[in-house]
Amino acid sequence: MEKIIDENKQGESLIxxxxxxxxxxxxxxxxxxxxxFSDSEIVASILSSNGxxxxxxxEEADLVLVNTCSIRxxxxxxxxxxxxxxxxxxxxxxxxxxxxxxxxxxxxKSQFLEEEKIVDLVVxxxxxxxxxxxxxxxxxxxxxxxxxxxxxxxxxxxxxVRLNSNGVSAFVSITxxxxxxxxxCVVPFTRGRERSREPQSxxxxxxxLWDKGFKEITLLGQNVDSYLWYxxxxxxxxxxxxxxxxxxxxxxxxxxEMVAVGFPKMRIRFSTSNPQDMHESVLHVIAKYPNICNHxxxxxxxxxxxxxxxxxxxxxxxxxxxxxxKIRTIIPDCSVTQDLISGxxxxxxxxxxxxxxxxxxxxxxxxxxxxYSERPGTLAERKMEDDVPEPxxxxxxxxxxxxxxxxxxxxxxxxxxxxxxxxxxxxxxxxEKDWSGRNSQSIVVVFPKENYKIGDFVNVKITNCTSGTxxxxxxxxxxxx
Numbered sequence: 001m002e003k004i005i006d007e008n009k010q011g012e013s014l015i016x017x018x019x020x021x022x023x024x025x026x027x028x029x030x031x032x033x034x035x036x037f038s039d040s041e042i043v044a045s046i047l048s049s050n051g052x053x054x055x056x057x058x059e060e061a062d063l064v065l066v067n068t069c070s071i072r073x074x075x076x077x078x079x080x081x082x083x084x085x086x087x088x089x090x091x092x093x094x095x096x097x098x099x100x101x102x103x104x105x106x107x108x109k110s111q112f113l114e115e116e117k118i119v120d121l122v123v124x125x126x127x128x129x130x131x132x133x134x135x136x137x138x139x140x141x142x143x144x145x146x147x148x149x150x151x152x153x154x155x156x157x158x159x160x161v162r163l164n165s166n167g168v169s170a171f172v173s174i175t176x177x178x179x180x181x182x183x184x185c186v187v188p189f190t191r192g193r194e195r196s197r198e199p200q201s202x203x204x205x206x207x208x209l210w211d212k213g214f215k216e217i218t219l220l221g222q223n224v225d226s227y228l229w230y231x232x233x234x235x236x237x238x239x240x241x242x243x244x245x246x247x248x249x250x251x252x253x254x255x256x257e258m259v260a261v262g263f264p265k266m267r268i269r270f271s272t273s274n275p276q277d278m279h280e281s282v283l284h285v286i287a288k289y290p291n292i293c294n295h296x297x298x299x300x301x302x303x304x305x306x307x308x309x310x311x312x313x314x315x316x317x318x319x320x321x322x323x324x325x326k327i328r329t330i331i332p333d334c335s336v337t338q339d340l341i342s343g344x345x346x347x348x349x350x351x352x353x354x355x356x357x358x359x360x361x362x363x364x365x366x367x368x369x370x371x372y373s374e375r376p377g378t379l380a381e382r383k384m385e386d387d388v389p390e391p392x393x394x395x396x397x398x399x400x401x402x403x404x405x406x407x408x409x410x411x412x413x414x415x416x417x418x419x420x421x422x423x424x425x426x427x428x429x430x431x432e433k434d435w436s437g438r439n440s441q442s443i444v445v446v447f448p449k450e451n452y453k454i455g456d457f458v459n460v461k462i463t464n465c466t467s468g469t470x471x472x473x474x475x476x477x478x479x480x481x
Contacts, residue, residue, distance in 0.1 A: 299338060
């Protein structure tokens with residue numbers, strides 16, 4: 001399982017359309033990866049149907065929820081500080097209820113409720129439909145908890161409220177949970193085993209987004225490549241499926257093709273991929289359909305075979321590089337991005353050099369790079385000593401970051417002189433006179449607004465670049481409009 005954490009979005013409080021018949025106010029903040037932000041949309045949808053409007057003013061809320069992440073220590077510390085803030089407000093507004101959702105909820109349930117008594121409500125990632133019942137418990141003066149992990153829950157029947165949306169791009173969840181027991185990761189313990197969502201409910205949600213004017217979707221899961229629908233249930237139980245279930249099952253390349261064919265004018269992305277589960281058939285589907293973006297987020301975590309084994313990553317350095325070479329052959333202009341951890345237990349200087357040499361081979365477009373931090377509940381925490389000194393971790397991380405910056409500059413420079421298709425998402429951060437959007441390779445492109453508008457697909461001639469941004473001028477609408 002890989003988690004992409006967008007630092008710009010951390011702690012966003014969410015807002016949705018006001019319903020005059022709703023009398024209570026919900027304040028909901030999200031931390032962590034895209035799955036958490038997607039889950040907050042599901043929670044808001046459920047509570048909107050149960051009498052709650054959202055507010056962005058903490059002090060006036062009847063219910064405060066924080067959707068949490070356990071992937072990094074920094075995220076947990078941030079959430080603890082927010083809970084202190086909520087409780088300070090609660091002292092002046094004793095009717096206010098505070099709840100924790102998501103991955104931390106599952107892991108720290110007894111601590112939050114019984115030992116520290118800092119929340120009224122603890123709800124795990126599979127229990128959001130139980131929220132109305134849990135809130136009734138809280139209203140009656142009882143602490144409420146549901147962190148039971150489900151074999152079936154995929155929220156396929158909940159139409160998420162799109163929160164703080166640009167109206168252009170949206171996440172569509174296709175799997176929940178993860179079966180890969182990477183030793184550094186808490187997800188199998190906090191989100192449960194892997195199960196996939198029924199294809200028609202996915203298509204229905206995308207149709208709804210298309211009808212509302214959305215132009216791009218990201219198929220989302222802890223490990224999208226292992227998507228497998230055979231009528232419901234856990235992926236690991238597929239071996240026990242009937243012959244008819246096996247014959248009519250849908251895997252990720254089939255789902256991707258189904259979406260591409262069904263919505264030819266919608267741009268399709270997906271995240272996250274796992275090297276051991278990405279099959280060549282998926283690459284051929286990407287190459288075949290112009291509306292599937294040429295970008296694969298393919299976390300590697302380390303370039304050292306020894307460390308990969310310690311991490312319980314089920315791929316080797318050589319297998320990963322072979323997959324990269326296949327991507328380059330089948331989809332020549334595909335960008336590949338990474339997740340990397342520096343300073344995993346027992347990592348030597350030689351292991352670190354293996355990571356740098358793998359980066360030189362791939363030359364990633366960009367990446368998410370972290371120093372290892374021990375996460376309670378993981379296999380690494382239970383069985384390994386966090387023995388790499390912090391200064392060494394940070395020095396190695398800096399070397400990884402510096403090399404990635406060079407490679408990012410190399411990859412953006414490749415586009416200078418080319419014309420790329422861009423979906424306009426918003427105004428540029430640096431100038432109100434410019435639009436900002438991404439090309440198929442998920443690289444940000446900035447260009448003068450002229451008469452174009454958000455949601456347009458525009459061909460842009462690239463004239464300049466930085467290490468992370470392409471700069472150019474629009475030359476007309478693309479065929480996707």
